[in-house]
Amino acid sequence: xxxxxxxxxxxxxxxxxxxxxxxxxxxxxxxxxxxxxxxxxxxxxxxxxxxxxxxxxxxxxxxxxxxxxxxxxxxxxxxxxxxxxxxxxxxxxxxxxxxxxxxxxxxxxxxxxxxxxxxxxxxxxxxxxxxxxxxxxxxxxxxxxxxxxxxxxxxxxxxxxxxxxxxxxxxxxxxxxxxxxxxxxxxxxxxxxxxxxxxxxxxxxxxxxxxxxxxxxxxxxxxx
Numbered sequence: 001x002x003x004x005x006x007x008x009x010x011x012x013x014x015x016x017x018x019x020x021x022x023x024x025x026x027x028x029x030x031x032x033x034x035x036x037x038x039x040x041x042x043x044x045x046x047x048x049x050x051x052x053x054x055x056x057x058x059x060x061x062x063x064x065x066x067x068x069x070x071x072x073x074x075x076x077x078x079x080x081x082x083x084x085x086x087x088x089x090x091x092x093x094x095x096x097x098x099x100x101x102x103x104x105x106x107x108x109x110x111x112x113x114x115x116x117x118x119x120x121x122x123x124x125x126x127x128x129x130x131x132x133x134x135x136x137x138x139x140x141x142x143x144x145x146x147x148x149x150x151x152x153x154x155x156x157x158x159x160x161x162x163x164x165x166x167x168x169x170x171x172x173x174x175x176x177x178x179x180x181x182x183x184x185x186x187x188x189x190x191x192x193x194x195x196x197x198x199x200x201x202x203x204x205x206x207x208x209x210x211x212x213x214x215x216x217x218x219x220x221x222x223x224x
Contacts, residue, residue, distance in 0.1 A: 021046050033058050034125045058123040066117030068133040072110045075100035077165040099178070101194040102157045108145060108172055111138050111153040139165070144174030161195040176213075183219060184209055 024042050038057045045055060102108065114133030121127055141147050141155050148154040157163065161174040176195050183201030184191055191197065192210040199209065202219035209215055209224070 018049065019046060019051075028057070032124045035060060035121055035123050060122040060128070061120045063120040063128055063131045064117050066131045066133040067115035069114040069136040070112050071136065071139060072112055073165065074107055074109065075102065075163045075165070077167070099191065099193050100163050101192070102161065102163045102174060103194075104157055104160050106157045107154055108157055108163055108174075109139055109155045111136070113153070137170075140169065140171040142166075142171040142173030144176070145172050162193050184224075 021043055024046065028037060036058055041055060041057055044050070045053075114135050116130045116132050119127055119130045138147070138153070139155060144157060144159045144161055145155055146158045148156055155172055157174045159174055159176060161176045162178045163172065163174050165172050178191070178193050178195045178197050180188060180191070180197065180199045180201065182188075183204055184199055184207045185202075185204040188207075190208045190210075192208070194212060196213040197209060197211050197215045199215070199217045199219065203209055203217055203221035203224040205223035207224050209217075209221075
């Protein structure tokens, strides 16, 4: 934005000569301003004799609408337990696991590139180039994962197992062994993964543990 001011001397008590609308337009056109001139405001200034004040009579349009790059994760990255809602509307707290099993070569994350926004224009009618959104680094492909050699924006699983994301070091990894440090209960939900499982506590009544690989329970499993 900018403010256009007439270069001629403005009326005051010692100089009662008034400016006309055309006088103001002449000064505006001399300065080269041509974009979005506020004609109604100019008429108001003249009709109400608003001399010796500043007004914005033309505003440019800044570039806008750019989109920053972001990472699309295809597995849950938050460890908040979210109970499953059944078709009848009831909540099943046993199916509250945040674990995600993946197949070999499954896409785990994808980088969506930044997008250009719309061009802008200044008060002289000159185009202002569009702005590109901010870029972002890809997560780290940790153990059990790899970057697609044909598409560097994709991270895939190199093995079948359980996928994890560490937000501290921005690392994705897939593990063949899933360790439950406590018991399988409402804090974990039922477990159904494609990896070996080591449960250091119990499997509480009513809960299930399913895997095509080894399952080791160091506590007890009763009515499970």
